[in-house]
Amino acid sequence: MAEKNQLSERDLERRRRVRRGIVATLVGGTFWGLNGTVSKWLMDAYAIDPLWLVCVRELSACWLFLAAAAVTSRGREQLAGVWRHPRDLLAILGVSLGAILFSQVAYLEAIDWTNSATATIMQSLGMVLVLAFVCVSTRRRPRRREALGVALALVGTYLVATGGNPGSLSLPPEGLFWGLACAGAAACLSILPARPMARWGNFTVNGLAFLVSGLILSAAYRPWEHMPELDALAVAVLVGCVVVGTFGAYALYLQGVHDAGSMRASLLGTIEPVTATVATVAWLGTSFSPAEIVGFGLIIAMVYLTA
Template identity: 30%
Template sequence: MSRQRGIFLVITGALFWGIGGTVAQKLFQEFQIDVGWLVTTRLLLAGILLLAVQLIWKDRSQILGVWKTKKVAIQLIIFGILGMLGVQYTYMASINYGNAAVATLLQYLAPVMIIVYLLLRRQTVLTRRDVITVLLALVGCFFLLTNGSTAQLSVPMQAIVWGVLSGAALAFYTLYAVPLLKQFDSLVIVGWAMVIGSLALSFIHPPWQIELNTLPMEAYAYLVFVIIFGTMIAFWFYIESLQSLAAKETSLLGSTEPLAAVFTTVFWLKEPFGAFQWIGTACIIFMIILLALSKEASSKTSKLDKEKKPLKIS
């Protein structure tokens, strides 16, 4: 029963992440919700809720304990602004200019960027798996972004730039979080990072500067889904699944996130998706599965699987 519960939690969390991106696209396109406002509000409320989960069910002393050491506090602030806020804003901006499917798949370039970074730093050696992973990512992105024709891009250039930046931000998020996650629970680190990121962005996009009374009830429902289900519950379920499943299993089952984003974008929002884009999607999904199944995956890439965005906080 414990294993079945873990499988249910990780798949549900991944589905919420993927669908959350598509719902955010709906908010941007149909209700003209500002990207900055949504990111600020989403991070603030989800961060507070995750810290509340830690307070009620886990080691509550860590909530304030993370601020007792100056070095850790500075690392947490940097992680919150450059890591958490960086990932969330670039991902949402990519959705705003393009669509959730492409934004999510481009964000999954993060493991490839980590591989390249570790190779440049000579912290790992090039393996056959690395070569295949990079080739799958390149081929997948080519088909995804061009639909097989170099004459015209299938999505706006702004969406591509923000999507690639999202992948780079997620790579930084993954690598920088490792020492913090060795000392404190993931809910504490991610919860505080969300709050810090939201407070930093609130100087530019205050969460109270929006006419919520002009929105229909449908928009409120979408906002609740993005904040509660697509962020807070998605991350919580993913972390809880690690109690009964191996990190590699959660990573593999978590690949349902990009699939959920693609299918809901195509079939719910009716976004055009060409045959070659499906081939590109398949390449990137296969790349994710290859990384999850690989026995020689680096510990830093594995950390991405175990301590993801709200992710992925996507």
């Protein structure tokens, strides 16, 4: 009887953890979707360059990640220990360049050339690239549902890019380029951080990766030479983008992956493009053609089939 009760307690704890993970994933994905729309508003209303916004977000959010890592004794050990392992530092440098910097720049450039809904939907195509990586690394063929997901993704991308008219591009060429770059960046973000995070923790790896990425981009871009004119409202919204849309979204989503599992998190993460689309229509007044809406739906269906 005691063993049965113990098993029941373990089941209850697991269910509570899964429920907590589901809530964290949904809230984190919602924050991400809203953050894209808010960033688009900032760039349009205050003529903010996307690269300037990336520099500010990265060099501000990195300290929140590092502070979160330092809160626990385990996190402090990871922060102190990573410096004694040059190979892991090189891996984190790879995360900085190939995942954080690439994804931040590509996403904001795609938003700047299109809108947050289109950029977020195009970003979801990264799952096709992740699938290709998994199939090559494990030497297996795509399963039937995975192949169907890829086909839906291709048709959906065609509809989003052309609006259903093969003779014209519904998106500007730059928007299509950065949207596809978003997909590549999303794939890198799913693959590159996995190994260093398993050893050094999410906050430590993200904090160092954001810091290095922000410093490298700042040295190349010189954000102090491109300062926009911001009023109190813009500063408040920018702070919200950093605290809620960057740090909060990452922290909650990663907690959701840990508690609910990567497959559940991937499926629940589709709330991000849905939120971005609703916010773009409701707040910014952006309209989409029926073909584009069908394309969005096909790409979201791809996520479910390949997750």
